[in-house]
Amino acid sequence: MEKLILVIGSNGQLALSFKKICPKETKFLSSKELDLTNIKKINQILNFYQPKYIFNFAAYNKVDDAEKDKKNILINAEAVKEISNFCSEKDIFFLHVSTDYVFDGSIGNYCEEDNPSPINAYGSAKLKGENYIREICKKYIIIRTAWLYSNGKNNFLDAIRSQFSDQKDLKGANDIIGSPTSSDSLAEGILMVYKKMQSQSLSSGIYHFANKGRTSKLEFVRKINKLLSKKINCKERKVISVSNSDFDLKADRPYDTSLNVNKFESEFGFIIPNWNEELTKIIEKI
Ligand SMILES: NC(=O)c1ccc[n+]([C@@H]2O[C@H](COP(=O)([O-])OP(=O)(O)OC[C@H]3O[C@@H](n4cnc5c(N)ncnc54)[C@H](OP(=O)(O)O)[C@@H]3O)[C@@H](O)[C@H]2O)c1
16 A cells, blocks of 8 residues: 555546556545545545545536536635645645646647636636645646547547437537547556656656647547448448537637647657547547
8 A cells, every 4th residue: 555546536538548557556536435525525535545646537527517516616626725735745746637728729739838818617627726736735747638538438539429320410610629639648648657756756847748739629520420430330420510609508618729748748758649540549449
């Protein structure tokens, strides 16, 4: 138990990807074991496990519901403050995952030094969480990622896949740009970070991690359509180009939140795959 990595989150996409490659000294906590909305109990539960590292993969990710749901601020900000206090007291490394939605999307290709300026409640709460970590923790790594998907359930690829089997036309927004990222790819990146954390040669900081390149939601859907139809051996669907406003969403979406990953690649000596080749690989696994 001496070098335990405690991962908060057990059944989410990133947690499931990390489970496949994690060191044996890893313990995953589900929301049943640690409910991040129950702020008062967080310290006591973390203390029980005596971790050497804490990786927070849990989040409130429902971007539209976040506009009104108080759980957004509790899970994405207040719980993160509590975990930060624990890590600071125990002098342990806190690795936290944040989002491209801390940016307003006006410029794209965002570097770590660019000013965050969220335009929705989810992005604001995640930024508040980041700021608590930076104020409180002595040893921390914040990894901002984007457009996370996997070959499992509850993500964008899965949503397109179910529309596929419903025989419907597919729709893709031509005015939303970003960096689609597989949770498998991010899990590999986090393992590299962990290796450097152990060698004590890692300074605290923020890093961007996304599959390389940038694309619109429309192109992303087109590519999924092509690859998935081949994989499941059926006819390609028609893909309709729409504007994001056609979806009638409650929360605003930033225009271009593509992330620049040069800092991550040079610090960790890790070449991050391009989103195109990664998507091909993930659809192969379906
Ligand atoms: N999904 C995206 O497109 C996207 C984009 C950018 C950044 N991110 C960030 O990437 C990270 C990983 O996201 P993901 O897509 O893997 O998440 P996910 O699949 O939506 O899973 C959410 C995770 O949060 C946990 N959780 C939810 N409510 C909780 C609560 N009250 N108490 C404790 N845990 C709770 C869940 O617990 P259980 O294990 O019990 O299910 C689950 O492990 C998050 O920080 C997210 O903000 C995601």
